[in-house]
Amino acid sequence: MKTDNVIDTNGEDRRRLIEFRGVTKIYGAGHSSMEALRGVDLRVDEGEFVAIMGPSGSGKSTCMNILGCLDTPTAGTYMFTDVEVGQLNRNQRALLRRHYQGFVFQGYNLLSRTSALENVELPLIYRGAPAGERRTRALEALETVGLKGWESHTPGELSGGEQQRVAIARAIVTGPAVLLADEPTGNLDTARSREIMELLTSLNYKRGITIIMVTHERDMAAYAKRIIHFRDGLIASDEQNGRDR
Amino acid sequence: MLWNAILLSLREIKRNVLRSFLTTLGIVIGVGAVITMVTIGGGATAQVGEQIASMGSNLLMVSPGKRLGPGQTSGTVPFKVKDAEAIARDISYVAAVAPVSSQSVKAIFGNQNWSTMVTGSNNQYFRVTNRSIGVGRPFSDSELRSGAAVCVIGETVRKKLFGGQDPMGERIRLQKISCEVIGLLDGKGQSTMGTDQDDIVLIPLLTLQRRITGNQDVALIQVSVRQGTSTEKVQQDIERLLRERRHLSPSDDNNFNVMDMKEIAKMLTGTTQLLTALLTAVAAVSLLVGGIGIMNIMLVSVTERTREIGIRLAIGALEREVLMQFLVEAVVLSSFGGLIGIVLALISSLWLAAVLHVPFIFNAGIVFIAFLFSAAVGVIFGYFPALKAARLDPIEALRHE
Numbered sequence: 287m288k289t290d291n292v293i294d295t296n297g298e299d300r301r302r303l304i305e306f307r308g309v310t311k312i313y314g315a316g317h318s319s320m321e322a323l324r325g326v327d328l329r330v331d332e333g334e335f336v337a338i339m340g341p342s343g344s345g346k347s348t349c350m351n352i353l354g355c356l357d358t359p360t361a362g363t364y365m366f367t368d369v370e371v372g373q374l375n376r377n378q379r380a381l382l383r384r385h386y387q388g389f390v391f392q393g394y395n396l397l398s399r400t401s402a403l404e405n406v407e408l409p410l411i412y413r414g415a416p417a418g419e420r421r422t423r424a425l426e427a428l429e430t431v432g433l434k435g436w437e438s439h440t441p442g443e444l445s446g447g448e449q450q451r452v453a454i455a456r457a458i459v460t461g462p463a464v465l466l467a468d469e470p471t472g473n474l475d476t477a478r479s480r481e482i483m484e485l486l487t488s489l490n491y492k493r494g495i496t497i498i499m500v501t502h503e504r505d506m507a508a509y510a511k512r513i514i515h516f517r518d519g520l521i522a523s524d525e526q527n528g529r530d531r
Numbered sequence: 532m533l534w535n536a537i538l539l540s541l542r543e544i545k546r547n548v549l550r551s552f553l554t555t556l557g558i559v560i561g562v563g564a565v566i567t568m569v570t571i572g573g574g575a576t577a578q579v580g581e582q583i584a585s586m587g588s589n590l591l592m593v594s595p596g597k598r599l600g601p602g603q604t605s606g607t608v609p610f611k612v613k614d615a616e617a618i619a620r621d622i623s624y625v626a627a628v629a630p631v632s633s634q635s636v637k638a639i640f641g642n643q644n645w646s647t648m649v650t651g652s653n654n655q656y657f658r659v660t661n662r663s664i665g666v667g668r669p670f671s672d673s674e675l676r677s678g679a680a681v682c683v684i685g686e687t688v689r690k691k692l693f694g695g696q697d698p699m700g701e702r703i704r705l706q707k708i709s710c711e712v713i714g715l716l717d718g719k720g721q722s723t724m725g726t727d728q729d730d731i732v733l734i735p736l737l738t739l740q741r742r743i744t745g746n747q748d749v750a751l752i753q754v755s756v757r758q759g760t761s762t763e764k765v766q767q768d769i770e771r772l773l774r775e776r777r778h779l780s781p782s783d784d785n786n787f788n789v790m791d792m793k794e795i796a797k798m799l800t801g802t803t804q805l806l807t808a809l810l811t812a813v814a815a816v817s818l819l820v821g822g823i824g825i826m827n828i829m830l831v832s833v834t835e836r837t838r839e840i841g842i843r844l845a846i847g848a849l850e851r852e853v854l855m856q857f858l859v860e861a862v863v864l865s866s867f868g869g870l871i872g873i874v875l876a877l878i879s880s881l882w883l884a885a886v887l888h889v890p891f892i893f894n895a896g897i898v899f900i901a902f903l904f905s906a907a908v909g910v911i912f913g914y915f916p917a918l919k920a921a922r923l924d925p926i927e928a929l930r931h932e
Contacts, residue, residue: 357926381847381849384846384847385847387847391929395838395841396842397839398839400542408846409847412847412848412849412852
């Protein structure tokens with residue numbers, strides 16, 4: 287079931303979380319300029335699990351950076367809930383990330399020589415949560431990702447899969463509206479990758495966390511409810527995943 | 532948030548103990564040197580004041596030349612013995628007057644020799660300078676009048692020339708003259724200028740003039756004012772008398788100087804304070820160098836931790852929070868250096884005070900200022916690296932390997 291307009295198929299019963307309207311991103315200027323996104327329209331509702339696929343240079347990474355408020359569109363509008371992100375300054379975007387978004391990266395990006403617990407506590411520190419609450423919530427998050435008892439281990443003492451779980455715990459500890467995952471299984475073997483995908487699926491299913499994930503691998507994208515393909519800075523296909531989970 | 536930043540920076544410092552220590556070494560040395568200089572300088576200044584006070588506030592120094600300073604008086608009319616006699620005779624409330632001249636000579640006894648200061652004066656010298664003869668006797672009137680070859684020696688000279696031998700009645704050689712030792716001065720220790728006051732050979736002034744310096748000049752007249760009288764009054768009287776004796780017209784400035792101990796104290800402490808200020812300035816430069824060291828390491832640290840900064844920014848850290856983190860780190864580092872510097876300074880001041888025989892005077896003010904200064908160095912030199920960290924683009928920073 288292929289569709290160009292998500293609104294039509296999903297109806298109005300779910301709340302809109304993210305909406306791109308004609309989002310364009312141009313890097314550089316003049317002859318050397320490069321159009322990474324060329325007027326993308328996209329809507330993601332609460333509770334969705336979206337996989338973004340596409341060859342390198344297709345614009346999926348740029349899309350992810352804009353979704354994560356790390357970058358802003360050159361033209362078009364990006365609405366996050368009812369906030370237009372393009373109108374926000376750097377600090378306001380940081381606050382938006384802090385309060386509504388969680389990040390998972392391909393390279394885990396944990397603070398080295400810092401315990402799992404402290405890594406997970408980090409976003410709560412920036413939220414100004416008191417130490418006791420920080421600890422409780424971080425331990426909870428670690429338990430959710432199946433790392434109970436590993437709190438004091440540093441990234442160096444953990445396997446890749448375990449590190450990615452810590453990263454996921456860090457991303458969800460604040461209870462974000464959306465989890466943005468940039469090739470979360472890119473550095474992992476198949477078995478570990480499946481574990482991570484299962485964890486993400488259950489977070490989406492049990493907790494209703496909206497997930498947007500960039501991936502290269504069709505197998506991993508298959509876990510998502512909706513798969514979007516990018517090509518040459520545009521959405522080439524956007525389909526609901528029929529796989530029954 | 533601030534407390535968190537401090538904890539975080541402590542953790543960062545602990546991770547790189549050696550590097551942190553080397554980074555902060557400049558601050559340690561700077562703070563240590565500044566505090567040590569000020570403490571020892573303060574001690575020396577206090578000691579000068581104290582010693583001058585112990586010499587008695589009733590002493591006046593009369594010297595030729597417009598300004599009194601060590602080794603002055605070229606081209607000025609020197610005093611003669613007659614001037615000292617006139618002061619003793621014509622000025623009231625004067626307790627003692629000692630004309631003094633000295634020259635450095637080599638004193639020889641047997642196969643021992645020792646370079647020392649030979650001073651020519653009269654018996655009033657003992658009274659004016661507050662010294663007494665431990666063994667033997669002062670000069671007799673006839674010895675003073677005839678310029679006899681007799682001497683009273685200080686403790687240091689005795690030790691160097693005679694060792695354990697009894698010097699009394701022995702003859703020591705001072706240039707061309709052979710002098711009989713008739714007395715031994717009681718020890719007095721180091722003077723305000725750091726010279727050994729016991730390194731002295733005292734002979735009658737006339738002997739010195741005739742047989743050593745070869746002229747009639749008197750370099751200095753020391754006057755002791757009677758207890759309970761105003762030195763200022765006597766000072767003015769001496770000035771008036773000497774102006775008359777030196778035939779100065781009312782429009783002429785004094786070509787001599789009458790100073791009381793207060794003025795001498797001021798002059799000497801002024802010298803000590805200037806020296807202290809200069810040394811402190813040199814030490815302060817090392818604080819500056821230390822600050823540059825901190826900036827250097829903080830810049831390296833920002834580059835090394837680019838990825839970490841990217842993570843923090845991606846998670847939602849504000850620019851000013853990253854700025855604060857690195858700034859706090861620089862300040863904690865430099866304050867640590869300051870604290871270590873303070874401890875080192877106290878140890879080295881105590882040691883130096885003991886070695887230099889200067890009183891140890893703890894100066895809480897300078898310790899506090901030096902600490903504040905070291906923290907300020909952290910802020911000033913940490914700001915640029917911290918700003919660099921805060922301004923990083925999170926996307927670029929996350930890509931950094």
